[in-house]
Amino acid sequence: MTNKHLMTIAAGLGIIVLAGLAAAQAADPKPFIGSWKGTIAIAGAELEIGLNFKLDEAKKVVGTFDSITQGAFGLGLTAIEIKDKTITCMIDGVPGDPTLKGTLDETGKKISGEFVQGGYAGTFAVEKQ
Secondary structure, rough: HHHHHHHHHHHHHHHHHHHHHHHHHHHOOOHHHEEEEEEEEEEEEEEEEEEOOOOOOOEEEEEEEOOOOOOOOEEEEEEEEOOEEEEEEEEOOOOOOEEEEEOOOOOOEEEEEEEEEOEEEEEEEEEEE
């Protein structure tokens, strides 16, 4: 075999390995799809919240955030990332880069984790509606 053939085979194997790794890291978004309600506890306050996730036409997870206590509804969620049973997202257009990172429990009906905004850290927990 020539070096050219070996390079072609190596490149092909590399593509197969990379495709396999990407597939292995892709998490099933279905358990997260739907409406969730609960609370955020931060800086001594507890706020009632809602999270809403769905798949768009391209099968990408999109979502909105509701701060029910504050009367703010339908705020866009960005940087939505699902890995295994953990979801991370940011609330778009809100000062302090509010970020939620939570884990789906064994029942698939509760997400809980940490909420960070503007240097303050708190917790959140939501249940599927």
